[in-house]
Amino acid sequence: MLGENSFRKAIPSSHPSVSPYIGRFAPSPTGPLHLGSLYTALASFLDARRHNGRWLLRIDDLDTPRNVPGAVPAILECLRRFNLHWDGEVYYQSQHIDDYFDAVARLQGQIRLYHCVCSRKRLAAYPEVYPGFCRDRQTTDDSEYALRVKTDDETLSFEDRIQGTIRENPALQHGDFIIKRKDGIIAYQLAVVVDDHLQGVNQVVRGFDLLDSTARQVFLHDLLDYPVPEYMHVPIIVDSQGCKLSKQTRAEAVDENDPAATLILLLDWLKQKPPASLRHAAIPDILDWAIENWQPQRLKKIRAIEQAID
Ligand code: GLU
Numbered sequence: 001m002l003g004e005n006s007f008r009k010a011i012p013s014s015h016p017s018v019s020p021y022i023g024r025f026a027p028s029p030t031g032p033l034h035l036g037s038l039y040t041a042l043a044s045f046l047d048a049r050r051h052n053g054r055w056l057l058r059i060d061d062l063d064t065p066r067n068v069p070g071a072v073p074a075i076l077e078c079l080r081r082f083n084l085h086w087d088g089e090v091y092y093q094s095q096h097i098d099d100y101f102d103a104v105a106r107l108q109g110q111i112r113l114y115h116c117v118c119s120r121k122r123l124a125a126y127p128e129v130y131p132g133f134c135r136d137r138q139t140t141d142d143s144e145y146a147l148r149v150k151t152d153d154e155t156l157s158f159e160d161r162i163q164g165t166i167r168e169n170p171a172l173q174h175g176d177f178i179i180k181r182k183d184g185i186i187a188y189q190l191a192v193v194v195d196d197h198l199q200g201v202n203q204v205v206r207g208f209d210l211l212d213s214t215a216r217q218v219f220l221h222d223l224l225d226y227p228v229p230e231y232m233h234v235p236i237i238v239d240s241q242g243c244k245l246s247k248q249t250r251a252e253a254v255d256e257n258d259p260a261a262t263l264i265l266l267l268d269w270l271k272q273k274p275p276a277s278l279r280h281a282a283i284p285d286i287l288d289w290a291i292e293n294w295q296p297q298r299l300k301k302i303r304a305i306e307q308a309i310d
Contacts, residue, residue: 014161014297016203016230021053023203025079025086026192028060029071032253033078035266036207036237036245042266043234043296044205045084046287050294056199057086062093062191065183074253081256082263083283091199093191100186103194103224104179107149112223115145116178130175147180149220156215161232162300163208168215177216189216197226208233208303209244235302237269242304259283263290269305271298 025041027033033041048055057079061067079086107113116134123130135150151171160166170177179190192213196204211233221228237245254262263286267274278289 014232014300016047016051016053016161018202018230019051021048021051021203022056022200023048023053023205024056024058024196024199024201025084026058026060026195026206027075028063028066029068029075030066031068031071032074034245034252035254035262038078038082038254038262039237039266039269040205040207040234041079041084042082042263042290043232043270046270046290046294047203047205047232047296049287049291051203053203054087055084056088056091056201058091058093058195058199060093060188060191062186063188064094064185078254078256082259083287091195093195096195096198097186099194099198100191103190104147104186106224107179110223112150113147113179114150114176115139115142116148116176117142117145126175129173130177132176135176144182146178146182148176149179149223150176151216151219156218158214158218158228158231160211160214161230162296163211163233163303164301166211166214170216170219174216179220189213190220193217193220193224193226196229197221197224202227202229203232204229205232205234207236207244209236232296234270234296234299235305238304238306240306240308242306244304245307260286263287269307271302273298 023044025044027037027041045055059072059075061072076090104113114134115137118133122133130148134148151174153169153171155167155169157165157167177189178187180186214231218228239245260281260283263283264274264279267290272290272293272295274286274289278286
């Protein structure tokens with residue numbers, strides 16, 4: 001629960017403090033992997049393997065309208081092609097709906113949730129912080145509503161292994177946020193917390209763009225009495241206009257024809273300085289070198305890496 005925990009003890013180190021290490025990669029099946037997502041996958045894989053950890057694969061397929069047919073096999077095949085082998089079975093969010101609803105019920109039991117019937121149009125004027133229009137409404141017989149969780153006006157602090165100490169007050173920065181959408185789909189913020197807990201994940205390595213979500217996730221971990229994982233947000237890859245490589249910016253799917261060369265490129269972007277002698281090595285040798293020499297602190301405080309990609 002919140003309270004004295006809300007100011008966490010800082011662990012000023014790029015090393016994970018928990019053992020055994022359990023990490024994960026959690027792509028959304030909105031298309032094949034592009035270089036930006038493979039970059040994150042590689043970072044989380046190397047970090048897990050460097051610490052003799054487990055590296056789990058989760059498919060974030062809850063947002064069904066965004067799922068693209070064929071994306072899951074394409075993602076699995078791409079990871080295999082790059083020898084990024086995960087441990088255990090693939091975890092699919094779509095197979096854990098009951099678990100999310102259990103968590104919703106627990107939050108409901110804490111009188112933490114309320115129906116929000118605000119229209120998109122009404123919310124458009126408040127893109128950042130929800131002003132709490134529905135917080136004190138009495139009616140609950142709404143036919144269509146989102147569920148929001150009440151935030152506390154309290155600053156949370158956590159240590160990101162490369163971005164440093166992060167302090168955020170979710171109430172001021174986001175307001176009460178949605179955990180179940182109007183269309184009935186469990187929102188990412190809640191799903192990720194339940195998933196990481198169920199999978200025993202204690203190390204989250206992912207892109208910098210998700211740092212903005214992390215305080216809300218820490219808040220939910222606390223409410224649900226789940227241990228909070230450690231976080232490391234690696235830079236995102238952006239184009240010359242500063243836009244994140246993503247399917248929305250029509251980033252190309254990873255070219256799987258020369259995976260060794262692609263791995264070297266990604267290691268360069270991860271600032272790992274792969275030696276020239278590695279440039280013609282086979283994939284297993286490149287990965288062995290990269291695991292052995294993994295130094296995430298080289299990414300310290302870097303939020304984005306610009307690459308000209310056409
Ligand atoms: N599925 C999310 C994405 O593809 C990642 C979620 C996470 O790592 O927490 O951006």
